[in-house]
Amino acid sequence: MEKLLREKTAHIVNNLYGINFSDLDITVNQTSKEFVGDFTVVIFPFVKIARKKPEEIGKEIGDALQKEIPEIDSYNVVKGFVNFKLKNEFWNNFLLNASSENYFSLPSTHKKIMVEYAGPNTNKPLHLGHIRNIFIGYSVSEILKAAGNEVVKVNIYNDRGIHICKSMLAYEKYSNNETPKSKGIKGDHLVGDFYVKFDQELKIQIAGLMLKGMSEEEAKKNAPLNIEVKEMLLKWEAGDAEVRARWEMMNGWVYEGFEETYQLIGCDFNKHYKESDTYLLGKNIVEEGLSKNVFYKRPDGAVCVDLTSDGLDEKVLMRSDGTSVYITQDLGTADLRYQDFEPDQMIYTVANEQDYHFKVLKLVTQKLGKKYADGINHLSYGMVDLPTGRMKSREGTVVDADDLIEEMIRTAKEQTLALGKTENFSEAEAEKLYYELGMGALKFFILKVDPRKRMIFNPEESIDFHGFTGPFIQYTYARIQSVKRKAGNNFKSSTPVVKANDSELQLLMQLYLYTNTIKEAAMNLDPALLANHIYFIAKSFNSFYAENSITQAETEELKNFRLLLSDLTGSVIKRGMKLLGIEVPERM
RNA sequence: GGUCCGGUAGCUCAGGGGAUAGAGCAACAGCCUUCUAAGCUGUGGGUCAUUGGUUCGAUUCCAAUCCGGAUCACCA
Structure with missing residues (x-):
């Protein structure tokens, strides 16, 4: 009805006053409750051109619309507003139509949209931030479906890297080989406890070294735990059997814990991606970019892309030692996802602290001429803060x-x-x-x-x-x-x-x-x-x-x-x- | 410092060119012998951060300023 009112009004106004308005130039609102009517056409925009009083124009439009739209019962003009009241039949018919089975199934858009949400790290349990992410991602997916789109829901696990090794190392050093079962707690919580333990022990080591006269920076660098955890990461990357086995075991616990929480929340996914599976794929993209001369190699060996002409900076895509950074694996993941599902759009439900990252991701894929680049869309949501400010895991203020x-x-x-x-x-x-x-x-x-x-x-x-x-x-x-x-x-x-x-x-x-x-x-x-x-x-x-x-x-x-x-x-x-x-x- | 986001009632939030700026919570006053009172009705509460501009009209758009937050890693 609003659309109809807009179209007809535009038509009438154009004929009457010799202007050229499209239906989008016409404002139609719900009539505000202190006046009689259902919908209201705002006529101020025509006043100047028609060189008539608003009341006069209102009457002309009102008469014309009443003639053209049979559902209109009556109208009244107040200042620059024409309020239309619809007939009982209109509402009666609506009630009947809407009560029929397929009134609410909207026509297909023939679009396939991928929505990524959740995206937890596998070193600690989910918190309130994830909750907002999951609620939004799930709901947006369902809304997109209801609006006629095909939707693919995907998750991404940040399951490798130095932070994952921290909980593994702490487990190796400070556990009695307990398991979620033996302790009677969820696996993600157990692993999270060791992640916290790592931080606590590290702090003690650093404090000890500083007492011996080291600067804070030196102490951090020389703390045995920090050295060991780096060694563990190298072992992981080299495929060390023992490290990989512990990694599989602990991540397995975490996934079980997450699965339980997902079920409680009532969300679901068509596919879970893991960064351990995709970070290497990113390196192929880096090669591709080099061969297309979109990227370049700095003298120190790091591969970079220059985004200064787009208002951003020079961005490193691969470290000088050939290992991949955060953006590298996202390039790989995007490519894999497109191969898997060929979505028209990829929506990333990620907090707004990563706005910059997604600008870079989109720009880089565009520069590479990727088919999916324009469809990359960052659903950037605000973070959940406490009255005291940001939640901090180290200060124990995270809401589990x-x-x-x-x-x-x-x-x-x-x-x-x-x-x-x-x-x-x-x-x-x-x-x-x-x-x-x-x-x-x-x-x-x-x-x-x-x-x-x-x-x-x-x-x-x-x-x-x-x-x-x-x-x-x-x-x-x-x-x-x-x-x-x-x-x-x-x-x-x-x-x-x-x-x-x-x-x-x-x-x-x-x-x-x-x-x-x-x-x-x-x-x-x-x-x-x-x-x-x-x-x-x-x-x-x-x-x-x-x-x-x-x-x-x-x-x-x-x-x-x-x-x-x-x-x-x-x-x-x-x-x-x-x-x-x-x-x-x-x-x- | 550059870039981005935000500032609306005591609190949590809607409204994002149109009529006298709205909800909920909190406060106060009514409404259960009638379909569920986790409800309904009413009262009080506002310099829409500030200052300029754009126009018939600005809380809404633009600019500047102030305040808060995020970001600008060979971290993820």
């Missing part, structure tokens, strides 16, 4: 993912029990509900914020279950299901001819705008748009619910209409929340 999830579920349980909501639930049903509510609260808390912005999480304040939250929406859904049960699930999709009241219209409008939001969320890679919209739908429903009786409506026809409206609201909420990765309960 498993702990946080557990706490959310526990809080959900407490609050639900306090309200006595689960008195006639079976044990399994109740546990499922606590899980859905706890995760719903957490996911919504994260996803309602614009991904691009940094956000603050205060561990002192528990995440809310009231107001603009996941549980509020889940509650709304459960309420709707309850009403439907009370009505014996007995309502027909026959043509309702009902003059909707204000709260019904408000709800219909929100439901009507839903598919727009999906398209916009997909275009902007922004689940927050969807989260906000679902909240408005739930809020509109609750107002409607408070003001109107559904099962006791004055007439059968009205009852049927309201049941149909409630049912549609429920299905849109369920559908939308699914795209955020949030389940909705039938009862709560």
Whole structure:
């Protein structure tokens, strides 16, 4: 309807005033609530050209549009705004159409989009930063699917390098060969403990050396642990059997731990890539770049690319000793992924601290003339900070993912029990509900914020279950299901001819705008748009619910209409929340 | 220092050229013998960081300044 209004208005204005506006030049808004109407055309832009008063123009446009668009019931002009009110039939028809099975399946874009998300290191457990990453990456993937794209979800494991060796070395030195099983903790946590242990022991060594008169820099260089860990990395690269075996074992523990957390979170992947598999591929690309004269070799042997003409710097792509750096393996990974799936677009869900890195990646692949280069897209999200600033693992301020999830579920349980909501639930049903509510609260808390912005999480304040939250929406859904049960699930999709009241219209409008939001969320890679919209739908429903009786409506026809409206609201909420990765309960 | 991102109510966040700037939390006042009160209705709370500009109109766009953050490795 907005599109139709824009097109018709442009047409009318062009004829009437001899200008040349396209539909994109026309502003159509929702009518703001203090005026009568559903949609509003802004006519200020024509005032100057038409040399008439806004009120006059408004009347001319209003008359013309009313003639051309049969769904328009009436209009009014206020200053430079023409407010159009749509006929009951329009909303009745919408309700019927939207209640049919395939209303919400948007046409295929014939595009294949790859989304990378998660991307953890295999030396410590997942934390709140990963949680935001995973929620965003998963939700963006689902939204893209809903908008008609084929989506491939991939993960990348940073599973090799000096930081991985640190936990391995600490394990070798300080463990009693314990295993996740023997200690009864998750594998990623066990490995993470040794990563921390390495740092602690290293600090002691450095302090000791400094007491003997070394400078801090010297002490760091000469600390036995630092020397040993470098030796271990060399052994790893050389394929030393013992080191590789320990690496396989410890990474195996970590993957098991991660898998458990993924399951709890409810995310999934089509394929996991490992940097240990791709870092060597990057070297082929470096060779390719050299032969194409896109890269050059410095006298010291390091391979570089000059990006100064693009406003960046000279960037090293391979060390003088021939080993690969971070960007090298990303070049290899991108190439492999394109061979694997041939996506039209590759979206990297990575925090904004790596903006520079992805600029370089895109530029370098473009310079190499890679087919996929233009499709590289960095979904750069803001980091999660504490009120005191950045989370720091060394200061122990990192919010652990498993702990946080557990706490959310526990809080959900407490609050639900306090309200006595689960008195006639079976044990399994109740546990499922606590899980859905706890995760719903957490996911919504994260996803309602614009991904691009940094956000603050205060561990002192528990995440809310009231107001603009996941549980509020889940509650709304459960309420709707309850009403439907009370009505014996007995309502027909026959043509309702009902003059909707204000709260019904408000709800219909929100439901009507839903598919727009999906398209916009997909275009902007922004689940927050969807989260906000679902909240408005739930809020509109609750107002409607408070003001109107559904099962006791004055007439059968009205009852049927309201049941149909409630049912549609429920299905849109369920559908939308699914795209955020949030389940909705039938009862709560 | 260069580049990029941000600054909106006490707090957490929407709005990104259009009408009197919105939610939630927190505070206060109402609403359960009627479909689930994790709800609904209302009240108070704002120099949209500052200063200039662009125009019919700027919280929104541009510039400068201030404040916060990120980044500019042969680390990942």
